[in-house]
Structure formats: structure tokens, C-alpha cells
Amino acid sequence: MFAAGGSDVANVTRGQREATISGHIVVLAVPYPEVDGILTAFGAQLAGKTVVDITNPLDFSTFVSLVVPAAESAASHIQAKPPESHVLKAFKTTFAATLVNRQVGGVPTTVLVAGDDADAKTSLIDAITVGGVSALDAGALSRARELEAIGFLQLTLAVSEKIGWNGGFAVIR
Amino acid sequence: MFAAGGSDVANVTRGQREATISGHIVVLAVPYPEVDGILTAFGAQLAGKTVVDITNPLDFSTFVSLVVPAAESAASHIQAKPPESHVLKAFKTTFAATLVNRQVGGVPTTVLVAGDDADAKTSLIDAITVGGVSALDAGALSRARELEAIGFLQLTLAVSEKIGWNGGFAVIR
Numbered sequence: 009m010f011a012a013g014g015s016d017v018a019n020v021t022r023g024q025r026e027a028t029i030s031g032h033i034v035v036l037a038v039p040y041p042e043v044d045g046i047l048t049a050f051g052a053q054l055a056g057k058t059v060v061d062i063t064n065p066l067d068f069s070t071f072v073s074l075v076v077p078a079a080e081s082a083a084s085h086i087q088a089k090p091p092e093s094h095v096l097k098a099f100k101t102t103f104a105a106t107l108v109n110r111q112v113g114g115v116p117t118t119v120l121v122a123g124d125d126a127d128a129k130t131s132l133i134d135a136i137t138v139g140g141v142s143a144l145d146a147g148a149l150s151r152a153r154e155l156e157a158i159g160f161l162q163l164t165l166a167v168s169e170k171i172g173w174n175g176g177f178a179v180i181r
Numbered sequence: 182m183f184a185a186g187g188s189d190v191a192n193v194t195r196g197q198r199e200a201t202i203s204g205h206i207v208v209l210a211v212p213y214p215e216v217d218g219i220l221t222a223f224g225a226q227l228a229g230k231t232v233v234d235i236t237n238p239l240d241f242s243t244f245v246s247l248v249v250p251a252a253e254s255a256a257s258h259i260q261a262k263p264p265e266s267h268v269l270k271a272f273k274t275t276f277a278a279t280l281v282n283r284q285v286g287g288v289p290t291t292v293l294v295a296g297d298d299a300d301a302k303t304s305l306i307d308a309i310t311v312g313g314v315s316a317l318d319a320g321a322l323s324r325a326r327e328l329e330a331i332g333f334l335q336l337t338l339a340v341s342e343k344i345g346w347n348g349g350f351a352v353i354r
Contacts, residue, residue, distance in 0.1 A: 073323070078251030101350075104321035115288060120334075144343055146334065151248070155317030158350075161293075161319065170317055171354045177274075177331075180286030180348035 011108050012070050013139030029053040033060060033132060034093075037172055040065040040075070040082055056093035058128040061152070063098040065157055071164050074156060082132035083122070083152035097152035098143075100159035103166070105174040118179035120146040121132050122155055144179065182280050202226040206233060206305060207266075213238040213248070213255055220262050228264035234325070237270040237332055240278040244337055247329060256295070256325035260321030267301035269294055270325035271316075273332035276339070278347040283313050291315040291352035295324040317352065 011017045015139045020027045029050055036043060040063040047054070065075050065082040076082055083097040099107075100120040106112040107119075119136050121143055129145055136143040146155065158177060164170045184190045193200045202223055209216060213236035220227070238248050238255040249255055256270040262274060270279075271294040279285040280292075292309050294316055296302045300305040302318055317329065338344045 089197060113288065113351075115351060115353065116288060144338070146343075147337055147341070151337070154330040154334040157327040158334065161324060161327040161331065164320055166316070166325070167319070170319075171352065175353035178286075178351040178353050179287060179344065180288065180351050181344045 009139040009141055010135055011139075011154065013135055013137070015135050016138075022150065025049045029057070031057070033058045033135060035060045035062060036086070037061065037062055043082070043086060044089075047086065047091075051091050053056045055095045056061045057093050058096060058125070058131055059093040059134060060096045060098050061086050062097075064100075064163060065156060066160055066163065071167060076156070079138055079153075081127055081149075081152035081156050083149055083156075087124075087149060094123065094125035095127075096123035096128055096132055096148060097155050098122070098132060099148065100155040101162060101179065102141075103162070103173050103176050106176065107141060109174065112178045112180075113175055115178040116142055118142040118181075120144055120155060120179065122149055122151040124149045142179075182312040182314055183308055185306055186310070188308050188312070198222045198316075202230070204230070206231045206308060208233040208235060209259070210235055212236065216255070216259060217262075220259065220264075224264050227266045229297070230266050230267060231304055232266040233260065233269045233271050233305060234259050235270075237273075237336060239331060239333055239336065242314060244340060247333055249329070252326075254322075254325035254329050256322055256329075260297075260322060267296065267298035268322060269296035269298075269301055269305055270322065270328050271295070271305060273328040274350045275314075276335070276346050276349050279349060280314060282347065285351045286348055288351040288353065289315055291317055291354075293317055293319040293328060294351065295319045295322055295328055297322045315352075317354075319346065 061083045087095040133143040234256045260268040306316040
């Protein structure tokens, strides 16, 4: 989606702990338990960048609850750690297929983006939008808690086969 | 919607604290701060009934956070208090207009229902469905926390005019 929108996209995969992070926007497309190690390994390189947290801080063995303290979020945990970056929470209502297809059940896919840095939010929203997917400012980074909750709920509905992996929560304006 | 589905519907309004509650399903269509007084006033009459909590436990003056402890929910608060009733959380992704219209942006409206009592959930889902609106079992009452979070997020998007009051989160199966 980002590439389709004209962004230069580079992937850093497991094992490339010496990689140089050259982009302006870094998407942590990783399991939540990997985040701390990644922040430690790449810390200084992330300073000043926009870091997009898309993790599900969830116990996938039980699907019973989020694993972050109830008043917090994975995103707030990441923002609280060095380095000083602009953390955004996004992509919590969008299963992979709805990004590939640009639609969910015939409704255009909308990515909700929460964060405290207005410029970072605008950059991510622009990069998503030119890739053919709508994006909407969902407020401050404190809204990450609600985005993680909706992501959790959406996952529980999908694993229990009440919705499909190409379904979920469509945002109707 | 319930009446359209053939249910007998009676409204108990403010000031009718001596009313007799004759129905099997009681919908608490009230502001969250009113709930404790209602439980006290009607306590024994609610015993054994299905109590549907649709409240938004939210500080509407600030829209900054939910007012229930982070690990809890309005629904769990109600379930924990006497009398022993079957508490469900529902209608948290459905603005009023989407129930009246039976659709949100062209997508059929779906009501998500969480609760621990399977029979109570089935009764509510049936009463909604025959009224022309879809309903889906969203899991245990512990999922009320996520339903309240999504309701909160949906309200913040509407009051900031990012979505309309006839929009919101459509459930795509």
C-alpha cells in the first residue's frame, strides 16, 4: 500500500539487527513481545522518526485480555521509552486483506491513526491516502487504548469465526 | 425496533420510581451516573431478569476517558451489584440513527452483545433480529470493556465531526 502510493519502502527483518533505518516513518509490524528488543537494538536510529505501532498487546494463547496495564497501551509503553520518537497507533481496525483489497465488505477501508504529534499523523495519513486507502485522525495517543481494544475485539470475533478475516469494523463517515 | 419485532415494550421514565417492571428484558437506556439509583430503586424487581446495559461510562464534559476503573466496565459494575440479574452489554457500536434506519452507510446494522448468560444473550439477539436488525454474540461480559471503548471512540469521532451520527463502526462479516 505504501509502495503503491509512491513511498520508498524497505523491510528490516528478524536477524538484521545491524540494519540502517533510513526512512522517516518506521512501522513496527512485529509481535508485541518483540518491541522492547527492537527499541533497544535500534534505539538511537529511531530518534526523531515517526514510529507506527500496529501491535496487538494480547495473550494469543487465551484471547482473554490485553497484556498491557488496563490504563495504558502498547503505544504509550513505546512512547515512554527512549529514544524520543513520534509514536502513532494505527491499523487496528484493518485486517491485512482489507488493506490489500482497499475495502471491507464493499466499504472503502479507513485506517484510524492516533498520536500526539500532528505532523507525524499528517505524514502517515498522507502516505496511506496516496496508496489508495482512507485514513482518519482518531485523536491523541491516549486513544491507542481504545484502538487496541477494538483490535482485540475484532480479533476475537474473527478467531471465533463470527466475522471473516476480510471483514471487521468498517468506518462509515 | 423491539416493538417492530413484536415485543411488548413499556417505558419507565424518570419519576416513575414506583413502577412495576413486567418485562423479561430491561434496557437501561439512561446516563451512566443514574444507574446506581435505578438499581437501588428497582433492585428486587430486576432479579432474574435480563438487564441490558447500553451506558457510556464517560466524562462527557472532557471526552478524555472512561470513568470506570480501567480494568472494569459499567456492565461489570452493574453485574457485581444486587440483585442477581443477567447483565448484557450491547448497542455500543450503533448510534440511534443506525437502529432507526437499520443500516449504517448502506451496510445492515449489527448490534454486538456481550454477556455471560447464554440464554439471556439469545433472547436479546432474537428480539433484535426479529426487529429487522442483525445482532452478534461478542463473547463474555468481560468484553464489555472493549465494547465501551469502541463506543467511546465512536463518540469522540462523532463529536469532532470526523464521522456523522448516522455513521460509525459497521460490522462486516
